[in-house]
Amino acid sequence: MSVFADLVGQERVVAQLQAAADDAARLVRGGVGGPGGMTHAWLFTGPPGSGRSVAARAFAAALQCESPGQPGCGHCEPCGQAMAGAHPDVAVIVPEGLHLKIKEAREIILRSSRAPTRGRWQVTLIEDADRMEERTSNTLLKAIEEPPPHGVLLLCAPSVEDLLPTIRSRCRLVPLRTPPPSAVAEVLVRRDGVDPAMAAFAAQAAQGHVGRAKRLATDEEARRERRDVLSLPRSLQGVGSALAAAADLVATAKEESVQLTRDRDARETESLSKALGVGATGKGITAGKPRGSAGALKDLETLQKDRVKRTQRDALDRALVDLAAFYRDVLQLQLGTRCDLVHADLSLEASQIARATTPEATLRRIDAVLACRVALDGNVAPLLAVEAMALALRTG
Numbered sequence: 159m160s161v162f163a164d165l166v167g168q169e170r171v172v173a174q175l176q177a178a179a180d181d182a183a184r185l186v187r188g189g190v191g192g193p194g195g196m197t198h199a200w201l202f203t204g205p206p207g208s209g210r211s212v213a214a215r216a217f218a219a220a221l222q223c224e225s226p227g228q229p230g231c232g233h234c235e236p237c238g239q240a241m242a243g244a245h246p247d248v249a250v251i252v253p254e255g256l257h258l259k260i261k262e263a264r265e266i267i268l269r270s271s272r273a274p275t276r277g278r279w280q281v282t283l284i285e286d287a288d289r290m291e292e293r294t295s296n297t298l299l300k301a302i303e304e305p306p307p308h309g310v311l312l313l314c315a316p317s318v319e320d321l322l323p324t325i326r327s328r329c330r331l332v333p334l335r336t337p338p339p340s341a342v343a344e345v346l347v348r349r350d351g352v353d354p355a356m357a358a359f360a361a362q363a364a365q366g367h368v369g370r371a372k373r374l375a376t377d378e379e380a381r382r383e384r385r386d387v388l389s390l391p392r393s394l395q396g397v398g399s400a401l402a403a404a405a406d407l408v409a410t411a412k413e414e415s416v417q418l419t420r421d422r423d424a425r426e427t428e429s430l431s432k433a434l435g436v437g438a439t440g441k442g443i444t445a446g447k448p449r450g451s452a453g454a455l456k457d458l459e460t461l462q463k464d465r466v467k468r469t470q471r472d473a474l475d476r477a478l479v480d481l482a483a484f485y486r487d488v489l490q491l492q493l494g495t496r497c498d499l500v501h502a503d504l505s506l507e508a509s510q511i512a513r514a515t516t517p518e519a520t521l522r523r524i525d526a527v528l529a530c531r532v533a534l535d536g537n538v539a540p541l542l543a544v545e546a547m548a549l550a551l552r553t554g
């Protein structure tokens with residue numbers, strides 16, 4: 159099966175990338191570029207879960223594919239290696255903390271200037287390229303302005319506005335769209351063996367986020383958390399209950415992020431300690447700690463704290479996306495539009511709120527949820543932002 163098979167509902171993007179990969183294969187054979195428009199810098203944009211990094215990985219594989227005539231065949235060795243994250247000429251960079259560090263950017267540039275070991279392209283894929291400070295962006299810009307002959311840079315970000323104009327103007331754009339629920343449900347059934355009714359529910363509730371749909375379809379805990387978040391609108395009757403609900407929501411997100419990162423943190427600390435020889439005894443070692451190890455462990459601790467913060471923000475953001483959709487459902491019921499509700503399983507709850515309030519009040523509530531997302535994105539303390547939202551959502 160082609161490396162592009164898992165791209166859900168993105169026919170135009172697949173055609174664009176296949177044409178470019180054809181072009182790239184011609185260039186590798188010593189020919190000239192054609193209408194496919196192969197170039198050195200690419201920017202994949204799309205809402206979270208639309209598959210921008212899936213698309214970038216598939217493209218990386220297609221560039222390394224050695225099958226004649228069908229780049230991205232999916233069965234040759236380079237295709238398999240690239241898709242499994244094991245190709246020597248494909249590096250995937252995921253910013254670990256809240257931001258991509260300037261040191262990481264320098265390594266990326268160094269790497270992309272090396273000759274590819276298998277003679278094709280030296281591909282560097284940066285997920286969340288929007289998480290870059292300006293000076294890091296400027297460092298990266300140099301690599302884009304003067305690309306090494308075999309270097310290919312694939313950047314992923316939610317939208318073009320998330321990157322500096324100087325960077326985005328030098329990239330070829332690959333805009334992914336939010337895939338329709340029917341396409342997401344189809345892939346859950348085909349790829350993951352999910353029951354069709356569950357797939358339809360999860361695809362609708364996940365609003366086009368493929369990974370989220372899979373989690374909802376296959377993880378009872380994820381479904382429980384979603385229901386908890388969506389029970390919020392009915393529990394906000396006064397100032398006291400609004401503040402309590404806000405504290406709950408933030409605490410749940412924090413707990414989830416600690417759980418998600420705990421095992422990995424422990425593994426990393428253990429292997430770094432081992433590498434540094436912490437706990438060993440011998441010449442030159444005092445109190446079981448070799449000199450210099452404290453700094454390295456401290457760095458790791460900082461990185462891990464950043465990661466917990468970031469995972470917590472992601473969990474909160476997902477909860478807010480669900481909440482905003484709930485109020486959009488309420489608005490639809492109030493206005494009598496005939497569209498499918500996102501949270502169809504909660505139509506009773508949505509109708510109750512629709513009857514008890516006005517469309518104007520619902521619009522104000524949707525604004526409050528979106529304002530909270532913006533505040534979190536701007537690094538406002540989570541509890542403060544969520545409290546402000548909960549107060550704006552309350553009905554009494």
Ligand SMILES: [Zn+2]
Nearest residue numbers: 223231234237
């Ligand atoms: Zn292949």
